[in-house]
Amino acid sequence: MNLTTEQNSNLNNTQNAFLDISHIDMVFPTPTGGFTALKEVDLQIDKGEFISLIGHSGCGKSTVLNIVAGLYQATKGGILLKNKEVNEPGPERAVVFQNHSLLPWLTSYQNVELAVKQVFNKTMNKGEMKEWIEYNLKLVHMDHAMHKRPDEISGGMKQRVGIARALAMQPEVLLMDEPFGALDALTRAHMQDSLMEIQNELNNTVIMITHDVDESVLLSDRIVMMTNGPEATIGEILDVKLERPRSRLSLAKDLEYNRLRSEVLTFLYEKQRKVENINSKAPIPKEPSKQLVNEK
């Protein structure tokens, strides 16, 4: 992390990954000393790759994403995007937040506009901006509710606008923190199809956090499975070599799809089974430090 870009590029001459998550440790300070949330997380991502991060809640998936976004600073190690160190947030690493986080006082159009004005204020004129905003809202099928405010549209629609806002920044990497976690199953399936359709068109580099095994297999090129915290790290990486475009219906009977699915399930529920005593009356006492890494 303290290395200069030059030194880093020398070190990485051999790998030169598009996005390099390089040997990351994350320690949160707590009143009782440091709490190591992440230990030696190391991952190289190619341009145009769709990566899912999967793991039990509290394992530090969001922490990884926040470090890539630049919202957190890794305690050790660092992030290289196109061989440049990342140490602050920026629009080239757009984030789709779990609970949409649209500004409630702006319409869908204005929410996207805020991002577009900020990112393209020097390269686009007014007319081009308008076109670009409308293009992105059309991409997520939200052009019919452009001038509605977040409290006037459904949860799925809000998330669509959130995605449109992120896409409109034309990011190098799109970071998605459980984008469909708060949606009902039908809407979620619909959104996944939309996302595949968009991905087909734009071929973005994406890191998506998910809890949903089917979602990860359906959408990703690689599934990164994380061990339980503290000192969480990457447990296994699964290559998904299913042909695109994928359709959930035909995949349901696909042998390879079901093999991958069961691999993820095995990892989550056998190898990394989380011991949670549901029957005991008293809740298991949580470490105070855990609050910090818990996903919202």
Next chain:
Amino acid sequence: MRKLFITVFLFIWSISAQSIHTSLGEFPGPNAVVKQFSSLYDEHVTEREKADAFYLRLEKRNAAKLEKDPNYVAKTRAYTGKETFLDQIITSLFTVTCGFLVAAIIAIPLGIWMGLSQRLNSALNPIIQIFKPVSPLAWLPLVTMIVSALYVSDDPMVSKSFLTSMITVSLCSLWPMVINTSIGVSSIDSDLINVSKVLRLPALTHIQKIVLPASIPMIFTGMRLSFGVAWMVLIAAEMLAQNPGLGKFVWDEFQNGSSESLARIMAAVVVIGFIGFLLDRVMLQLQRRVSWDKSSVNV
């Protein structure tokens, strides 16, 4: 139901008023107060007629002198009759608005700054907590002396009594606005702050596009509280500073001690209450107009 309670209240008032005997006569019941309203209005009309008559005489005299001597420079003098009840209401409204605006101009930027900087917040918090509960009556002597010492001018734009009352009002109505604004700003959803960070919004745009709209509901809650405080403080301040408003009216009637004084003071009390209520309504309407979060605007 509402009408019933008002009737019951008026009934109890008039019954109990009859049994209270003060050195200034019987405590005024509703009837006596209503009578005073019309007599206060009559006094206003008479006073205005007097003033008009005065200016008419002045004009005539000047015209006559000008006829005799074309080089005569016309003299004008302001009418110096006493303020009527209506004039005093206007003075009070003007004073409270000025005091409130001065407070808002200081409090809202300060509150935003405190909300953005945890350090400044914890540094200023003790001072605010100590000044907040101070009564206006404690500030007033200090403010009076400071105004007398610093506001020295041969041709003053505003009177000292006005300035003293206004500053006292500002000092007391500052705090609810500072506190509410800073809480509103510091409790903005962290996701929205993250959106701003990802977009790398410059500080000013961040305040303008994210911080201000997000904390408008809390800012207005603070402003409404402050305006209420300001109106209460004003009456006390005017009594002691002798600013010709409703507070001075009450004080003068009390000193006057005629058999009608209590009824006139009671009439002023009713008016003060009504104006306070109306001011709150005005703020509420304003809040409805500017706030995006309609659910935060409740009565």
